[in-house]
Amino acid sequence: MLLSRRALVKAVAASGALSALSVAGLPGAAWAANTAYVMAYFTETPQFQGADYGLHLAVSRDGLNWTPLNQNNPVATPTAGQMGLRDPFVFRKLDGTFIVIATDLKGTNFGQNSQYLHVWDSTNLTSLTGYRRIRMHTFNAHTWAPTVFWDAARSQYGIVYSCNSGGDVFMVNYTTDFVSVTAPQVFFSPGFGVLDGDIVVDGGTTYLYYKNLSNGLLYGARSSTGAPNSFTTYTSGLRMGNAIEAPLLVKNNEGNGWRLWGDSFSPVNADYYIWSTTNVGANSWTAMNQRDYTPPLNAKHGSILGITDAEYDGMVARWGTPNWVRLKSSNLPDYFVRQSNNVARIDPYPFDPYRDQLWRMVPGLADSAGVSFESVSVPGRYLRHYNYALRLDPNDGSAIFRADATFYRTAGLADATWNSFRSYNFPDRYVRHANNLLRIDPLSASSSVNDRQSATFRVTS
Structure with a gap:
């Protein structure tokens, strides 16, 4: 009997065989179903003339050259908390629908701590519904740069974020519905400050890429379980440009290669740099030429996810493409x-x-x-x-x-x-x-x- 994609996901979930989940939260065999990509981001420019702290979306066929949607205007804007977002993260849940979470922060007032994250639900990213904020902790500390992964052993989603309550570490809360979460616990604290984690589960390995605040470089760590405090750093430090942050790990839709994006926060450098590899488990990243990729206009600290042809076409039809070049x-x-x-x-x-x-x-x-x-x-x-x-x-x-x-x-x-x-x-x-x-x-x-x-x-x- 042939199963639909959603039914297949549910069947695999019921079997407990979810260790092979891809970054999209789907079984590894489902990579071929994704033929395009979506990026979620906010915007800034050197003098903030292009700053907008709403949720922006762009699409791409190759994952390298991007088309902003909605004239590069936001498709959703927070209406609670600090009334703005940074660091949006888009994730496909096991039922095939999407969740978008983001830092509760408008602008660059980094001293204004929030204990919350913004959350939206979406069936196919043509509309964002169910807006809410979820409280992650009770510390007098920030809740920045969230990332999401499916923890098969727990049968829960992990929400990992940057937090400073006595030191810059990654915290994690677990959830099944993105409405209520478990108590926070330390997820990664390697003995030096860390920021901007991104997590991808591939086969039996969970990869965590992060910024080392002590030297400003990007590193990769991995774990065979994905459990808190089980990660070991395995790569050398990476940087292009004068400064870099927000590592973003993406497996190609074809399943035969990986890219690592880094966001430059220097106003005199390109907004993004990219490395590539055919073996994410090795210490072998190669810098890509900037002529081979073009990020969305003014995009900052985004996230990237594989989508289907139908989802790509639906988003373009709903939001429209730029009337400028x-x-x-x-x-x-x-x-x-x-x-x-x-x-x-x-x-x-x-x-x-x-x-x-x-x-x-x-x-x-x-x-x-x-x-x-x-x-x-x-x-x-x-x-x-x-x-x-x-x-x-x-x-x-x-x-x-x-x-x-x-x-x-x-x-x-x-x-x-x-x-x-x-x-x-x-x-x-x-x-x-x-x-x-x-x-x-x-x-x-x-x-x-x-x-x-x-x-x-x-x-x-």
């Missing part, structure tokens, strides 16, 4: 095209005003087969070339303006899976960056590698 540089992959004082340039992300990198890519003003780029931050102004340099000007309706502001989107000169943009009225010239400024120059397939790379961009959101 961003242009990412091929050879400077942390740089994005922006306007600054009406001059077109590329600068490293993140920056403020963050909206200066958002463009409405519309049919070409001179030829609808081409494209034109209208600024989101200054509506009515378009990218156009003038003396070969690109700048932002208001559309004066003239034929010369329409021609200067129209480009043909072609296969990328350095990478055919990306794009290049050929000038409408100077058809041998392409948009490229030089000394951070944008201009149009004569380029072809025979141009130098550097020149072709400087004219290649990824259209992303």
Whole structure:
């Protein structure tokens, strides 16, 4: 007899054979059912112009390049406690539905302790229901960065979070319904301060990745039981950029590899870095190139979960995709095209005003087969070339303006899976960056590698 996915989960749960649960809380054999990913996050930018402490969602087919939903606006906002969230964590329960939990904290007032976590239920992430807060402890201490895993031996979910009551440790409470929880107990206290734990159960091993506060590096620990105080650190420390936190461990939907995300909290670095490995049990993480991934706009301290085709399509239909694009540089992959004082340039992300990198890519003003780029931050102004340099000007309706502001989107000169943009009225010239400024120059397939790379961009959101 064939069982439905949900019935299979219940049958395996009843048999007690849940040691093979994946990160999604489903049996290992169910990895193939997930073909896409969802990320939950909040947003911040260096000068907080893009700060929003509601629940944001983005989707991805490959788990690397992300599409924010709802125009990168929140899909839910806390209405109790500190009226804001950080560190949202999305988890699939054994019945196939979702739970979202998050830190009860708005902004950066880290001295404002809360004993609670925000909680929502969801059938398929097209709506968030049952909003509540659950009290985790009675300490005068924070309750930060929750993560959830299924403890098969206990037949309960473990909610692990960062807490400082005499020292920075991970605490755990157990629950079956995310309404009432057991008394808190210490989950991981290795003799130095720790922060931002993420837990994945894979086969008979429970993995815990965390930040070591004594040296600022990310580490992995593991346990054969998942029980409190049973974890042993097995990796070397990891860091990219000037500072890093919030490790996020993700098993690929295909089941043949892993990624470890780290969130940079430095305003001069990219918001995320990623390592990859084919063997999560070994000490063998390899840094990924930033050109291979693009996090959601302004995303901070998120969580990632595998979802099905139907769930992906349902979320896109419900929340919608952005009506703007961003242009990412091929050879400077942390740089994005922006306007600054009406001059077109590329600068490293993140920056403020963050909206200066958002463009409405519309049919070409001179030829609808081409494209034109209208600024989101200054509506009515378009990218156009003038003396070969690109700048932002208001559309004066003239034929010369329409021609200067129209480009043909072609296969990328350095990478055919990306794009290049050929000038409408100077058809041998392409948009490229030089000394951070944008201009149009004569380029072809025979141009130098550097020149072709400087004219290649990824259209992303």
